Amino acid sequence: MGDVVVRADGVWKKFRLYHERNQSLKAAVMRRGRATYEDFWALKDVSFEVPAGTTFALVGHNGSGKSTMLKTLARILRADKGSCAVQGKVSALLELGAGFHPELSGRENVYLNGAILGLPKRELDKRFDDIVGFAGLERFIDSPVKNYSSGMYVRLGFSVAINVDPDVLLIDEVLAVGDEEFQRKCLERVADLRAAGKTIVVVTHALSTVRNMCDQAVWLEQGEVKATGTGDEVADEYLGTVQVEIQAEEDAQEEPRWSRLRIGEVEVLDAQGRPTTRVATGDEVTFRMRYETNEPIDDPIFSFALTTPEGVLVTGPNTKEAHVSVDKIEGEGTVSLHVPRLLLLHGAYDITIDCTNRDVTHSYDRRAKVIRFDVVPGTPHETYGGLFSVDGRFSID
Amino acid sequence: MPLQKLTDLTSSKELFVNLTLRELRSKYKRSVLGWTWSLLNPLTSLLIYGFVFALIFGVRAPAGDPSGIDSFAMFLMCGLLPYNFLANGLNGGMGALIGNGNLVKKVFFPREILVASITASWVVSFLIELAVLAVALVFFGNVIVLWIPMVLLLVALEVVFVLGLALMLSAAAVYFRDLQHLLGIVLQVWFYSAPIVYPMSLVEDELGTTGWKITLYNLNPLTRFVEAFRDVMYDMRMPALDHLAFLFGASAASLLAGLAVFSRLEGKIAEEL
Numbered sequence: 001m002g003d004v005v006v007r008a009d010g011v012w013k014k015f016r017l018y019h020e021r022n023q024s025l026k027a028a029v030m031r032r033g034r035a036t037y038e039d040f041w042a043l044k045d046v047s048f049e050v051p052a053g054t055t056f057a058l059v060g061h062n063g064s065g066k067s068t069m070l071k072t073l074a075r076i077l078r079a080d081k082g083s084c085a086v087q088g089k090v091s092a093l094l095e096l097g098a099g100f101h102p103e104l105s106g107r108e109n110v111y112l113n114g115a116i117l118g119l120p121k122r123e124l125d126k127r128f129d130d131i132v133g134f135a136g137l138e139r140f141i142d143s144p145v146k147n148y149s150s151g152m153y154v155r156l157g158f159s160v161a162i163n164v165d166p167d168v169l170l171i172d173e174v175l176a177v178g179d180e181e182f183q184r185k186c187l188e189r190v191a192d193l194r195a196a197g198k199t200i201v202v203v204t205h206a207l208s209t210v211r212n213m214c215d216q217a218v219w220l221e222q223g224e225v226k227a228t229g230t231g232d233e234v235a236d237e238y239l240g241t242v243q244v245e246i247q248a249e250e251d252a253q254e255e256p257r258w259s260r261l262r263i264g265e266v267e268v269l270d271a272q273g274r275p276t277t278r279v280a281t282g283d284e285v286t287f288r289m290r291y292e293t294n295e296p297i298d299d300p301i302f303s304f305a306l307t308t309p310e311g312v313l314v315t316g317p318n319t320k321e322a323h324v325s326v327d328k329i330e331g332e333g334t335v336s337l338h339v340p341r342l343l344l345l346h347g348a349y350d351i352t353i354d355c356t357n358r359d360v361t362h363s364y365d366r367r368a369k370v371i372r373f374d375v376v377p378g379t380p381h382e383t384y385g386g387l388f389s390v391d392g393r394f395s396i397d
Numbered sequence: 398m399p400l401q402k403l404t405d406l407t408s409s410k411e412l413f414v415n416l417t418l419r420e421l422r423s424k425y426k427r428s429v430l431g432w433t434w435s436l437l438n439p440l441t442s443l444l445i446y447g448f449v450f451a452l453i454f455g456v457r458a459p460a461g462d463p464s465g466i467d468s469f470a471m472f473l474m475c476g477l478l479p480y481n482f483l484a485n486g487l488n489g490g491m492g493a494l495i496g497n498g499n500l501v502k503k504v505f506f507p508r509e510i511l512v513a514s515i516t517a518s519w520v521v522s523f524l525i526e527l528a529v530l531a532v533a534l535v536f537f538g539n540v541i542v543l544w545i546p547m548v549l550l551l552v553a554l555e556v557v558f559v560l561g562l563a564l565m566l567s568a569a570a571v572y573f574r575d576l577q578h579l580l581g582i583v584l585q586v587w588f589y590s591a592p593i594v595y596p597m598s599l600v601e602d603e604l605g606t607t608g609w610k611i612t613l614y615n616l617n618p619l620t621r622f623v624e625a626f627r628d629v630m631y632d633m634r635m636p637a638l639d640h641l642a643f644l645f646g647a648s649a650a651s652l653l654a655g656l657a658v659f660s661r662l663e664g665k666i667a668e669e670l
């Protein structure tokens with residue numbers, strides 16, 4: 001942590017929503033004046049500070065103003081009130097390959113794009129091979145970029161932008177480019193920059209990015225700051241509302257509809273059988289659900305799905321595939337999933353319960369993300385991310 | 398504020414050079430004749446105007462004083478090239494921001510560089526055309542070697558003049574897209590309002606040598622540019638000092654106004670595009 005290098009200080013940004021656009025002199029003269037428009041505040045009093053060498057995320061729904069904020073930081077837009085200050089050389093990855101000229105060759109465009117991003121020619125000469133190599137375009141570098149595929153185009157754009165060697169890197173969800181291999185390279189490159197002490201501001205939807213990569217985050221909602229804090233805190237809070245919205249919707253729909261079976265309370269129990277929401281890797285855990293029926297049901301299937309807060313399915317065991325025959329249920333009861341050693345790693349997980357008929361054509365009841373529990377580091381002890389441990393044994397010969 | 402703009406311009410020299418090269422490269426890339434297009438255009442104009450005005454209307458070019466040269470073609474070219482540069486510079490400059498919309502919206506850099514680089518690319522064409530004209534003039538007996546510094550001074554003045562107007566137009570065109578059509582009309586009027594295809598003597602016959610009419614006619618900066626270029630290249634004499642002073646004033650005024658308008662409008666350009 002060091003000095004603050006990116007600072008937004010009470011930033012307000014206004015856009016005009018035109019009812020009838022007159023982008024012509026003729027129309028302006030005929031109407032004698034300005035077009036009718038409404039003011040729309042895309043940013044309302046947004047403030048945050050990013051210390052040097054940290055990674056900072058702007059999260060929010062579509063239209064929450066996060067991209068506007070980034071563009072204001074990049075000096076592309078000008079704040080109406082308040083101020084933004086960014087110290088050092090800034091490289092903004094808002095759109096890759098912006099400014100490529102289709103008729104010019106890849107080589108000419110690398111130099112042009114580099115100059116636009118503020119890289120002196122000497123530096124470009126030095127890094128040219130790296131840039132081309134990173135994009136994997138050695139063979140095509142002298143053909144006009146209009147003949148490039150869209151993947152080649154953005155790869156070259158990213159490669160130039162990332163090689164500008166900025167002090168501050170602004171990224172707008174552009175990392176989702178190219179094939180998987182290239183994406184991995186991009187993420188590695190960004191990780192390198194983080195390790196090299198660069199300051200990064202990223203706009204993203206991907207909460208896993210926020211959790212894994214970002215030291216701090218700010219959550220924007222309709223142009224206002226809803227929360228600030230560490231990446232994990234903001235991601236949790238952000239998910240919390242999404243959760244509540246989904247839950248409220250489901251409750252509203254599903255509550256009166258239940259007819260034959262209803263899933264009741266769902267619990268996570270520790271080794272002693274006590275309800276908990278916090279377990280350690282390697283612990284003995286039991287997941288238990290209660291149900292009630294108002295008429296007998298033949299041969300239902302119960303499934304327990306574990307997902308990450310971002311919705312990644314970790315595992316989804318069900319009674320059918322486990323060859324547990326339920327036969328017939330009636331009245332109230334419980335279904336338990338006993339896990340002798342939980343190999344999930346550090347993080348938060350949600351449980352989704354589903355009860356269906358034998359052919360899985362009809363769901364009696366389904367409760368998405370009914371309960372969340374946290375896993376803290378235990379044994380096996382692994383803290384380098386990931387979802388679960390393979391519980392392997394090292395041997396060195 | 399306008400002065401701040403100028404320092405921005407000089408500090409981004411590298412980008413300026415690169416963008417100018419981009420303009421130049423893309424202008425004639427993938428065309429068989431390449432650079433010769435740049436010369437074919439004035440040549441065609443020369444044939445057309447020569448045919449209509451010299452042959453059909455019988456306009457006579459005055460003999461060069463003191464050079465003694467007597468050629469309508471050379472007389473015409475000395476006025477046509479400065480006009481072509483003006484027209485190309487304004488047309489190109491006006492589209493500088495609109496045409497690079499995705500760049501302006503996605504990357505930050507001093508925006509006036511876009512206008513400056515387009516103007517610069519036309520300066521290169523202008524200089525090539527002037528060089529060819531200078532060689533042609535030698536065949537007609539005008540060895541203008543010693544006048545080259547004077548020609549370059551005039552070019553510099555006209556560049557400043559055009560750049561100022563282009564800055565203004567480029568920013569205004571973002572708000573009013575139909576300025577492009579208007580500019581076409583203005584340029585046409587401007588062409589005939591200056592002594593390019595006809596000699597100044599005919600104008601003086603009509604409007605007199607003194608009085609408000611000729612004063613008004615002479616207020617046109619293009620008239621002064623054409624006359625000055627002709628003084629140096631056709632007649633091979635020093636342009637009148639008050640002419641030069643007027644051109645200095647017009648160029649400075651144009652640049653200052655251009656920078657002022659540009660810096661006023663530039664803040665909103667990215668969202669209006």
